[in-house]
Amino acid sequence: MSDKVIIETRDLVKNYGKFVAVDKLNLSVNKGEVFGFLGPNGAGKTTTLLMLLGLTEPTSGTATVCGYDSTKEPVKVKHLGGYLPEKVGFYDDLTAVENLDYTAALNGLTRKTAAKKISEVLQMVGLSDMAQKKVGTFSHGMKQRLGIADVMVKDPLVAFFDEPTAGIDPEGIEQVLALIKNMAKRNVTVMLSSHQLHQVQKICTKVGILSKGHLVAQGSVEELGREKIAGGKVRIQVQLAEPSVKLIKLIEKVKGVAGVETKDDILLISCEKDLRRQIAKVAADCDSLIVHMKIEEFGLDEIYMKYFSEQK
Amino acid sequence: MKGLMAVFRKELADNFNSMRFIILSLIVLGGGVLLTIFVAAQNIRSGVTETTQYIFLRLFTVSGDSQLLSFPFFMSFFIPILGIVLGFDAINGERASGNLSRLSSQPIYRDTVINGKFLAGVVTIAILVISLVGLVSGIGLRLIGVPPGAEEILRLFTFTFISIVYGAFWLALAILFSVLLSRVATSALASIGVWIFVLIFVPLIGSIAGSATGNDQIASYISLISPIALYGQSIQAILIPSHPVMFVVSLYYTGLEPNPLPLNQSLLIAWPQIISLIALTALCFAGSYIRFMREEIRAT
Numbered sequence: 111m112s113d114k115v116i117i118e119t120r121d122l123v124k125n126y127g128k129f130v131a132v133d134k135l136n137l138s139v140n141k142g143e144v145f146g147f148l149g150p151n152g153a154g155k156t157t158t159l160l161m162l163l164g165l166t167e168p169t170s171g172t173a174t175v176c177g178y179d180s181t182k183e184p185v186k187v188k189h190l191g192g193y194l195p196e197k198v199g200f201y202d203d204l205t206a207v208e209n210l211d212y213t214a215a216l217n218g219l220t221r222k223t224a225a226k227k228i229s230e231v232l233q234m235v236g237l238s239d240m241a242q243k244k245v246g247t248f249s250h251g252m253k254q255r256l257g258i259a260d261v262m263v264k265d266p267l268v269a270f271f272d273e274p275t276a277g278i279d280p281e282g283i284e285q286v287l288a289l290i291k292n293m294a295k296r297n298v299t300v301m302l303s304s305h306q307l308h309q310v311q312k313i314c315t316k317v318g319i320l321s322k323g324h325l326v327a328q329g330s331v332e333e334l335g336r337e338k339i340a341g342g343k344v345r346i347q348v349q350l351a352e353p354s355v356k357l358i359k360l361i362e363k364v365k366g367v368a369g370v371e372t373k374d375d376i377l378l379i380s381c382e383k384d385l386r387r388q389i390a391k392v393a394a395d396c397d398s399l400i401v402h403m404k405i406e407e408f409g410l411d412e413i414y415m416k417y418f419s420e421q422k
Numbered sequence: 423m424k425g426l427m428a429v430f431r432k433e434l435a436d437n438f439n440s441m442r443f444i445i446l447s448l449i450v451l452g453g454g455v456l457l458t459i460f461v462a463a464q465n466i467r468s469g470v471t472e473t474t475q476y477i478f479l480r481l482f483t484v485s486g487d488s489q490l491l492s493f494p495f496f497m498s499f500f501i502p503i504l505g506i507v508l509g510f511d512a513i514n515g516e517r518a519s520g521n522l523s524r525l526s527s528q529p530i531y532r533d534t535v536i537n538g539k540f541l542a543g544v545v546t547i548a549i550l551v552i553s554l555v556g557l558v559s560g561i562g563l564r565l566i567g568v569p570p571g572a573e574e575i576l577r578l579f580t581f582t583f584i585s586i587v588y589g590a591f592w593l594a595l596a597i598l599f600s601v602l603l604s605r606v607a608t609s610a611l612a613s614i615g616v617w618i619f620v621l622i623f624v625p626l627i628g629s630i631a632g633s634a635t636g637n638d639q640i641a642s643y644i645s646l647i648s649p650i651a652l653y654g655q656s657i658q659a660i661l662i663p664s665h666p667v668m669f670v671v672s673l674y675y676t677g678l679e680p681n682p683l684p685l686n687q688s689l690l691i692a693w694p695q696i697i698s699l700i701a702l703t704a705l706c707f708a709g710s711y712i713r714f715m716r717e718e719i720r721a722t
Contacts, residue, residue, distance in 0.1 A: 165720075195527070198520055198524060199519040199520020201521060215427075215432075216530055218424045257524075264529075
């Protein structure tokens with residue numbers, strides 16, 4: 111195993127009685143990546159996270175975090191990794207600072223470093239004003255941000271977030287996403303589970319799609335899209351002022367172009383690689399006006415739906 | 423170790439800040455004080471003429487004919503409530519508030535959570551029991567004016583220790599239910615149910631079995647599974663030096679007061695009961711461990 115791999119599972123299986131929640135899962139996440147773990151409810155996302163943190167035992171297979179086996183050395187894993195559960199709770203009758211103080215103490219921080227670290231992370235999540243308020247008065251979004259602060263207090267190498275944006279308002283979601291992105295900038299490897307695809311697409315460098323305990327796809331959004339929707343090709347969208355048959359014929363002859371589809375005034379050109387330069391040249395030679403041209407972007411929604419429509 | 427201290431400190435602070443503990447300790451301390459004044463007044467009235475031995479200890483035991491007003495009875499009644507109040511939501515309360523997932527994702531061993539909570543609870547019980555015994559001794563000393571002898575002080579220490587062990591048992595039982603049952607209300611009910619069963623039904627079953635078989639021994643055997651009986655028997659042996667042991671019962675009824683036993687002999691009589699109490703506590707604890715250590719902790 112290389113040093114770059116931070117999270118790894120090998121043939122991870124978890125059964126609940128006869129129900130197979132996670133089935134021979136193999137995945138690896140490298141250092142500094144933001145890994146989005148996608149899948150419908152009940153696909154086994156949370157179960158996998160729990161196994162990675164040693165909060166439940168796998169039926170078979172291994173889960174390792176930073177080289178430590180999550181089942182055999184959970185304390186070491188939890189020393190290096192932070193976890194924000196889906197329904198995070200705090201001691202309602204303690205203040206934000208007191209709650210984080212407890213976490214810091216459990217992580218063995220001294221009082222002095224804890225105090226410094228806590229004011230730093232509260233500042234970061236924008237809760238400095240609420241530091242001395244009891245957590246019972248906090249909104250759901252604020253608790254979620256406090257949860258992120260709680261994870262950051264221990265200065266983790268890896269952070270696991272289970273549905274970090276579930277049930278909070280759009281502004282809150284933006285804040286949470288920005289914070290997670292910020293963590294990644296500080297070289298923290300992040301693994302988050304979600305089914306809010308737009309948000310995942312915004313911050314994740316890599317995604318894994320889980321269905322009924324199987325990992326059906328793993329890679330960057332772009333890779334998955336190219337593979338699944340465009341059949342492994344780069345697709346270029348060209349909008350023309352006046353599409354002509356002559357031009358289409360010329361484009362088809364460009365080396366590397368696999369096919370051209372027309373939709374009104376838009377051409378969809380499948381190619382082996384990015385051929386925008388060549389296509390622009392052909393169009394210019396033909397005296398056609400290009401309104402705009404871009405490489406087709408794949409929405410995670412599309413990719414996701416495609417995977418699940420195939421499953422059925 | 424650091425983790426244990428962190429859990430311990432937090433739980434201790436929580437115990438002393440919680441409204442339920444404050445209310446309960448006011449009742450216990452207030453009740454204890456009133457009781458002492460009552461008992462002491464009675465002792466003074468009776469002129470303490472019967473015997474000059476162990477006058478101070480009588481503060482804690484004799485209270486006329488009414489068993490209900492004796493200090494040990496009071497303790498055997500309130501300590502279980504205290505233990506249950508401190509422990510009934512130890513684990514499932516954390517689960518319900520969503521804290522358990524967060525707590526167990528910190529770098530501590532899982533038993534640290536139970537150990538820390540148990541330790542904090544025992545210390546809380548100890549503080550309350552010690553202050554109660556101290557308070558009663560102080561007021562009693564003021565009222566009857568007879569200082570305790572060295573042996574009496576030792577006996578009081580032993581009594582305090584047994585009371586703390588007794589409290590620890592109820593705490594461990596409450597924690598066990600809080601691990602086994604997922605809802606706070608259910609675990610509270612289960613603990614109280616056990617307490618009522620032991621308090622009311624075990625003696626009843628004992629006496630029915632005793633009268634049915636015509637063997638008095640059976641009742642005492644059955645009572646041995648009851649922590650309340652264990653506590654009652656052991657503190658009787660400690661607090662009443664002339665406690666009628668099995669073979670002197672007949673003497674007692676002829677009106678002859680048996681000679682008081684020295685402390686080590688009293689301890690010998692109380693020893694099996696004390697060990698049984700400790701064993702019952704350990705049993706509850708083992709149950710909590712077995713269940714909690716390998717349990718899946720899911721945040722819903």
